[in-house]
Amino acid sequence: MKNDAQYTNHSGKAAAFVQDEARTDWHDGALWFVRYKRDIQIKKVPEWETMRELASQIKANVLANLDKYLIQFEENALKNGVQVHWAKDAREHNEIVLNILKNKGVKKLVKSKSMLTEECHLNPFLIENGIEVVDTDLGERIVQLRDEAPSHIVLPAIHLKKEDVGATFHKYLGSEEGAKDPKYLTEVARGHLREKFLAADAALTGVNFAVAETGGITVCTNEGNADLGAHLAPVHIASMGMEKLIPRQSDLGLFLRLLARNATGQPITSFSSHFFKPNVGQELHFVIVDNGRSEQLGRADFRKSLYCIRCGACMNTCPVYRRSGGHSYGYTVPGPIGSILSPGVDLKKYSSLPFASTLCGSCSDVCPVKIDIHHQLYKWRQIIAQENELPLSKKISMKVTGFLFSHPSLYRFAGKTARTMLPLMPRFLVYNKLNAWGIHREVPVAPKQSFREWYIEQQKKGANKE
Amino acid sequence: MKVGFFVPCYIDQFYPQVAVATLQLLEKLGCEVCYPLNQTCCGQPMANSGCEKDSIKTAGLFVENFKEFDYIVGPAPSCVGFVREHYDILEQTPDVVHVRTHIFDIAEFLIDILKIKKLDARFPHKVGLHTSCHGQRGMRMAQSSEINGPAFSKQKQLLEMVDGLELIDLDRTDECCGFGGTFSVFEEAVSAKMGRDRVADHERHGAEVITGGDTSCLMHLEGTIRRQNKNIKVIHLVEILNGTTLS
Numbered sequence: 001m002k003n004d005a006q007y008t009n010h011s012g013k014a015a016a017f018v019q020d021e022a023r024t025d026w027h028d029g030a031l032w033f034v035r036y037k038r039d040i041q042i043k044k045v046p047e048w049e050t051m052r053e054l055a056s057q058i059k060a061n062v063l064a065n066l067d068k069y070l071i072q073f074e075e076n077a078l079k080n081g082v083q084v085h086w087a088k089d090a091r092e093h094n095e096i097v098l099n100i101l102k103n104k105g106v107k108k109l110v111k112s113k114s115m116l117t118e119e120c121h122l123n124p125f126l127i128e129n130g131i132e133v134v135d136t137d138l139g140e141r142i143v144q145l146r147d148e149a150p151s152h153i154v155l156p157a158i159h160l161k162k163e164d165v166g167a168t169f170h171k172y173l174g175s176e177e178g179a180k181d182p183k184y185l186t187e188v189a190r191g192h193l194r195e196k197f198l199a200a201d202a203a204l205t206g207v208n209f210a211v212a213e214t215g216g217i218t219v220c221t222n223e224g225n226a227d228l229g230a231h232l233a234p235v236h237i238a239s240m241g242m243e244k245l246i247p248r249q250s251d252l253g254l255f256l257r258l259l260a261r262n263a264t265g266q267p268i269t270s271f272s273s274h275f276f277k278p279n280v281g282q283e284l285h286f287v288i289v290d291n292g293r294s295e296q297l298g299r300a301d302f303r304k305s306l307y308c309i310r311c312g313a314c315m316n317t318c319p320v321y322r323r324s325g326g327h328s329y330g331y332t333v334p335g336p337i338g339s340i341l342s343p344g345v346d347l348k349k350y351s352s353l354p355f356a357s358t359l360c361g362s363c364s365d366v367c368p369v370k371i372d373i374h375h376q377l378y379k380w381r382q383i384i385a386q387e388n389e390l391p392l393s394k395k396i397s398m399k400v401t402g403f404l405f406s407h408p409s410l411y412r413f414a415g416k417t418a419r420t421m422l423p424l425m426p427r428f429l430v431y432n433k434l435n436a437w438g439i440h441r442e443v444p445v446a447p448k449q450s451f452r453e454w455y456i457e458q459q460k461k462g463a464n465k466e
Numbered sequence: 467m468k469v470g471f472f473v474p475c476y477i478d479q480f481y482p483q484v485a486v487a488t489l490q491l492l493e494k495l496g497c498e499v500c501y502p503l504n505q506t507c508c509g510q511p512m513a514n515s516g517c518e519k520d521s522i523k524t525a526g527l528f529v530e531n532f533k534e535f536d537y538i539v540g541p542a543p544s545c546v547g548f549v550r551e552h553y554d555i556l557e558q559t560p561d562v563v564h565v566r567t568h569i570f571d572i573a574e575f576l577i578d579i580l581k582i583k584k585l586d587a588r589f590p591h592k593v594g595l596h597t598s599c600h601g602q603r604g605m606r607m608a609q610s611s612e613i614n615g616p617a618f619s620k621q622k623q624l625l626e627m628v629d630g631l632e633l634i635d636l637d638r639t640d641e642c643c644g645f646g647g648t649f650s651v652f653e654e655a656v657s658a659k660m661g662r663d664r665v666a667d668h669e670r671h672g673a674e675v676i677t678g679g680d681t682s683c684l685m686h687l688e689g690t691i692r693r694q695n696k697n698i699k700v701i702h703l704v705e706i707l708n709g710t711t712l713s
Binding site: 010011014015018019021024025028032039042043045046048049317319320323324354355356357358359360361362364365366378381382383384385386390391394395398399401402403404405406407408411415418419436437439440441442443444445446447449450451452454455456 | 473475477478479480481482483485486489501503504505506507509511512513514515516517518519520521523524526527599600602603604610611612613614615638640641642644645646647648649650651652653654655656657658659660661662663685686688689690692693
């Protein structure tokens with residue numbers, strides 16, 4: 001067993017999560033409600049499935065020509081007066097950002113949501129270097145105050161109830177004790193964040209889409225926090241994974257419609273902000289980050305994982321995610337999409353994640369860009385086994401099972417033995433720590449005859465009659 | 467038409483009544499059915515755990531057992547789907563290709579090949595249909611709720627031919643039951659929780675019986691129900707189609 005903290009043990013963390021069954025039900029219900037809202041919205045669009053197919057093909061085209069689109073994007077951005085930076089990994093990204101901030105003497109940075117900067121662990125790096133970093137997305141601010149990682153890429157604080165938020169704000173922002181009214185709590189956050197926006201000397205945003213033919217980027221938020229930050233501060237840095245490109249401005253409508261409807265069941269996000277050039281007197285920087293994406297692009301079976309537009313719908317729909325929580329995955333992007341991205345980053349560390357699925361396939365059917373997520377989970381499992389990263393118990397039991405099933409008489413003998421023994425065994429011998437099945441479930445009642453035995457008996461009876 | 471009868475390992479050993487019902491139903495419908503005696507398993511348990519290599523011999527044995535038949539039919543979308551989708555682990559000889567393209571789940575076979583329009587069965591009970599994920603999203607035997615397209619379900623179509631049967635609606639039409647093969651053991655806590663939730667959905671809507679096409683899901687749900695001492699029966703779809711009664 002891998003209990004070492006450097007490995008993510010999904011099943012262990014999930015078991016701890018499920019232990020509080022009422023809270024698990026609440027978490028499951030909250031996310032299912034988002035899935036339900038999504039279903040209503042997508043069913044209002046008759047061309048939905050055509051849109052998915054089209055978006056999937058556009059992303060295939062982008063990845064097949066990524067080098068050309070990236071150069072085109074950079075050329076156009078430079079023409080617009082944007083400063084463009086290339087980062088091969090997280091460390092380079094963080095240093096680029098720090099250098100920009102240092103050059104401008106920045107002490108206070110406000111950020112809108114960016115999973116990429118979570119992936120690069122930018123916040124702790126900047127804080128170590130003396131920069132005040134404030135996440136301005138409400139959910140992200142809540143988890144930042146609590147010193148937690150987001151548990152969902154679209155709904156970072158979905159693991160918390162309003163009572164938890166009230167307690168957090170009371171502790172860090174001095175709000176009333178025991179407050180749980182969402183409107184009051186939002187007002188508290190709003191007041192707190194306004195001060196931060198006004199005091200900031202730089203803003204960092206993520207990027208939802210980067211358009212190659214214009215050199216512009218689009219940032220989607222529901223709170224307007226990206227705009228507030230980017231328009232008030234003299235420096236705007238936008239960090240983007242290099243797969244965020246789309247070829248044409250005319251492709252953007254398709255992706256914006258897919259993203260909002262699929263992510264939260266909204267026809268469109270409240271704010272879709274388009275940044276093309278720096279405001280007068282402002283600097284605008286784009287940081288384009290690889291951080292393992294080239295490697296993933298080189299893996300034919302897993303290339304499609306880079307189509308992802310980060311809508312989070314695979315998390316909302318995943319019956320395992322809903323009942324284990326985002327933190328059980330131990331990776332920046334949790335849930336099904338995270339479970340096919342993370343093994344490419346560190347196979348050993350994340351070897352339990354492709355197994356945190358029943359392979360039900362709901363993630364693949366909900367995906368707005370048709371990533372075959374559950375097939376990729378299956379394929380990662382094969383690689384993990386080949387690379388010897390399976391728990392020993394699983395490895396041995398699969399070898400034995402494989403041997404049994406390729407030797408018919410042995411299989412029959414084992415089956416008969418089990419069926420004969422089970423009814424004779426006292427309960428404590430069947431139901432104990434060694435039988436994970438039996439912790440919450442009964443084992444099947446063993447019949448006297450297998451089907452094969454019955455079939456042979458019938459054939460004999462038939463032959464005797466003749 | 468020579469039909470090779472595929473009985474998945476756990477049905478053979480623990481749920482023989484499902485196989486008996488399938489055999490009887492096929493024979494009633496005029497099929498010439500043969501059960502190859504040397505069959506074991508399709509190989510899915512090992513492959514889903516990452517050990518495709520440990521499945522190769524089992525898969526080879528499967529093809530040997532079934533290559534001679536016009537059709538291969540089994541009461542298990544999950545296993546049938548595995549043969550169709552994952553027997554690319556074998557060299558694609560004409561025999562392997564034949565088996566992969568001529569294997570059907572019983573519900574598909576009744577609707578798509580035999581094209582039956584009526585059944586001689588009566589089951590006057592409130593029934594919840596648990597659609598297995600592999601049958602639905604793998605084999606496309608029913609529309610999945612994520613997709614914006616016309617609703618259909620081959621299993622539902624068959625149940626509608628049963629006299630007196632009342633199909634109940636569920637809050638979550640196609641939520642996974644949580645079995646997931648070795649997931650049920652290695653992720654025991656979440657698996658069991660999913661099972662309890664699936665049973666509760668049926669219970670809320672007054673199901674007397676939960677039915678479905680995949681015995682693996684049903685085994686999981688039945689194990690959950692028995693542990694909870696609930697008064698819901700679990701019966702495979704094909705048993706209902708073959709005219710079983712609640713005893």
